[in-house]
Amino acid sequence: MKLLRLISTWLLLISTPILIHAGEKNQLNLKWxxxxxxxxxxxxxxxxxxxxxxxxxANNTLIVAGGANFPQPVWETEKQYFNDIFVLELSSQSDSLRWIKGNFFDQPIAYGASIETPYGLLCMGGRDAEQVFDSVFLLNWDNQENRLTRSELPSLPKPxxxxxxxxxxxxxxxxxxxxGxxxxxxxxxxxxxxxxxFQQENDTSTMHWQELPSWPGPERAFNITVAQHNGQENCIYLISGRRLKDAGTEELQYNFLRDxxxxxxxxxxxxxxKQSAWRRRKDVPVCVMAGTGAAIGQSSIFLFGGADGSLIYQVDKLRDRHPGFPKxxxxxxxxxxxxxxxxxxxxxxVTTRAINWGDKVIIPTGEVRPRRRTADIWQVQLEEKxxxxxxxxxxTxxxxxxxxxxxxxxxxxxNKNTDDYFRGGxxxxxxxxxxxxFATMLSSITYMAVPARAYATNWEYLLGYPAIFITAAIVVYFILPFFRRIDATSAYEYLEKRFNRLTRLVGSGMFTIFQIGRMAxxxxLSALALATITPFNEVEAILAMGLLSIIYSTMGGVEAVIWTDxxxxxVLLGGALLILFFTLFNIDGGFSTxxxxxxxYGKFHMVNWDWDMHSYTTAAFWVLILGSLAQNMISYTSDQAIVQRYMTTSSEKLAKRSIWTxxxxxVLAGxxxxxxxTALFVFYQTHPAHLDPTFKNDSIMPLFIVRELPVGIAGLLVAGIFAAAQSTISTSMNxxxxxxxxxxxxxFITNKSDGYYLNFSRSFTFCFGLLGTIVAVLLASADIKSLLEQFFAFIGLFGGSxxxxxxxxxxxxxxxxRGAFTGAIIGVIVLYLVQSYTDTHxxxxxxxxxxxxxVGGYVSSLLLGGAKSDISGLTVFDLKIKK
Structure with a gap:
């Protein structure tokens, strides 16, 4: 009771800060x-x-090829088309950039489409004064020989x-x-x-253009097309454009599109x-025909210009008094x-492109008002607030x-002995x-990622949570009795009793490597989010989480871990409730809105009744149920971090109660x-100016915490993110x-005092905590990040086995x-093949x-046989289920 009073007092003190607003609303600033x-x-x-x-x-070099302008004096000359090609090496300093004159096209050409590809700049179509072309080719700049190369590709279906x-x-x-x-x-x-x-030895013989269903709207030219992620998938966005109005509708001939x-x-x-792949989205506020657009951040599209058509019928009257297109x-x-x-x-x-270059956008040349071009090349960058x-x-x-x-x-x-240290006596x-x-299974990744998923998509993944009850029933009636019966401190003691020592050591070893990776x-990932909203940088956040967890886990053992959990x-559930409260409080109209x-917007959509032959690639109902059931079974049966908790209570009955609780x-937390x-989605849907494109989608909750919540409350909820991370880290260490x-x-080292093993326990807790922290710091290094990610992906293959x-x-x-060991290898191989060569969800x-x-282990046991051993009481067939 004394400890509970201390906990209650601590929570009260840090939960009653002065309600000062955390920060100003976000404003987007573009640096040109x-x-x-x-x-x-x-x-x-x-x-x-x-x-x-x-x-x-292409190859870090800006290519500007072809184009058209009006020679001086612009109002007395005809449009002229060009075949010039220029390249600009962007790797140089901005004050020493040098243009290089490239090759020439065979003919003058302009107004085609172009896009960067892994193989060069793809150029499509175009026109001159008399005709429209259907040619397609790749341009690439050879940095070694300072020359431009051209590769022909299949022509367009039409000019x-x-x-x-x-x-x-x-x-x-x-x-x-x-x-035309x-x-x-x-x-x-x-x-x-x-x-x-084309990736396969530049083979174009099997390449061809495919005509897809078109959008459910009118025909157009001068549109903007941008690829961006919609929270679920990468999609294509078709924006604005211009067309002729239907004959006889009005005197004015153009239809300026905003759809x-x-x-x-x-x-x-x-x-x-197939047509269902298209859907209408919200109209752009004004027509932006012939404009420039680029994807910025994970889910934003910026339009840097475009013609609204407001003065198009006064061009001849205004001439050089035209103010230019809206800035x-x-x-x-x-x-x-x-x-x-x-x-x-x-x-x-307008009539140019916005080109993504890292976190910047390049906008080269283009038209600034009728008949007037500009030679300016601009670089645009969204400034972080x-x-x-x-x-x-x-x-706080x-x-x-x-x-x-x-x-x-x-x-x-x-902590007097290893039983105290590992099982809390x-x-x-x-x-x-x-x-x-609960805290162990709910890492900070989940704490941030689950709300982020609901924000970006819908409630389909909530269906995975009821599988916890199915798993709990299986564990309570079939699995928990095994661990309590053998009085296990390590889950892998069961594997030795049921199979052999090799299986136990392999299982325990893989668990250890996996947990080091999990800690890191x-x-x-927690540090990535925390570095954007706290004074810590990534490495400092890692060290704060890791070293503090090492200290209290090493000193206090599993009891300290459980009570901090x-x-x-x-902290994390209270913080989540506070976030929900403040989100609803800041939504105009509250709960009804x-x-x-x-x-x-379909955010409450929960069940995907997809049963066709491709449903295994989607978040279909059956996929989520089977996947969640398997994930929970792995955690509750083979994860020492969870099994260890079964053994800290005084009786099997109380252990069962903890599992059900x-x-x-x-489920309630889910x-x-x-x-x-969903509340965050509605808040930002009704307050779009508060969004910050520089934040990743998975950091939408941290963004809300630091930008929308009162000072002090924000600190408490950032502590909640630390809490979710540390609960996982400290558990992994112990x-x-x-x-x-x-x-x-x-x-292998027998006949030693319990104090001897207790010292080993503390040393291992410290060493593995330190190792996990070091690996996390290495992950923050770009030079080694990809190698470590591949290693952890490989280790992850063993979880299912x-x-x-x-x-x-x-x-x-x-x-x-013998069969079990073979089955484990089969499981790893099959999962690797499924991950690498199928689209399985x-x-x-x-x-x-x-x-x-x-299946592989059972069949292998039948085929390979093995030494007979006494397995009495080690299978469910010998288990008497207690009510």
């Missing part, structure tokens, strides 16, 4: 930098610039000019345009070219109703389907972190064990987190130490050690691994 001027073209003494060039970046292209992976999409010199030939073309064959459409390639691929940028958010005015711009260049975490937030966070150390000191004096209350299981990944459960807006907590994600001592030290071994031992009589990976190990 002039890079260089396009040189004068052939036959012209001045650098006038061009409109409609093929332009893009096309004034269209716009985008790319997803190896697939290029070309939308809109006109097939006049706008009356505007098309509803939507063409696709798969460049994969927006989204094409989802995954829906097109996996459904029979205004727009931002569209694909998840919330909202438009905002992004920022004013120094110039509005600095955030001051503040003294009160910092104080520090108070939490120091309190974790105090708990470690408190329990250090209670079996004196842990059942509800604390339940909280520890949890710390690293319990506090962290209250949340329900209506979320329903309008954790199940209830897990519902809470999904509701938070459980790996217990596995190593019990499975590798005690069996580990769970399969336990189920094989418990639910079969004829499985042998990742939720099914664990189910595939468990099933392959179970």
């Amino acid at each position: 930098t002039k890079l260089s001027d396009l040189p004068a073209l052939t036959g012209q003494s001045q650098a006038l610039g061009v409109a409609g060039p093929f332009t893009g970046i 096309c000019a004034h269209g716009y292209a985008a790319i997803i992976g190896n697939t290029v999409y070309l939308a809109g345009g006109q097939s 010199p006049g706008l009356e030939s505007a098309m509803k073309n939507f063409w696709m070219l798969d460049l994969t064959p 927006v459409y989204e094409f989802n390639p995954s829906i097109y691929k996996n459904t029979q109703k 205004k940028a727009w931002a569209y958010h694909t998840i919330t389907d909202t438009w905002i005015e992004a920022d004013s711009t120094p110039v509005n260049q 600095p955030y001051e975490f503040g003294l009160l937030n910092s104080g 966070l520090i108070a939490y972190l120091l309190s974790m150390l105090l708990i470690g000191f408190y329990f250090a004096r209670r 079996q004196r842990v209350p059942w509800w604390a064990a339940a909280c520890s299981i 990944i949890v710390m690293y 319990t506090i962290q459960t209250f 949340l329900l209506s807006t979320a329903s309008e 954790n199940g209830v907590m897990g 519902l809470l987190f999904f509701f938070i994600g 459980s790996t130490a217990s596995a190593l001592v019990v499975d590798f030290i005690r069996p 580990l769970g399969g071994l336990f189920l094989l031992g418990m639910f079969t009589k004829r499985a042998t050690g 990742l939720y099914l990976y664990t189910f595939v691994g468990v099933s392959a190990c179970f």
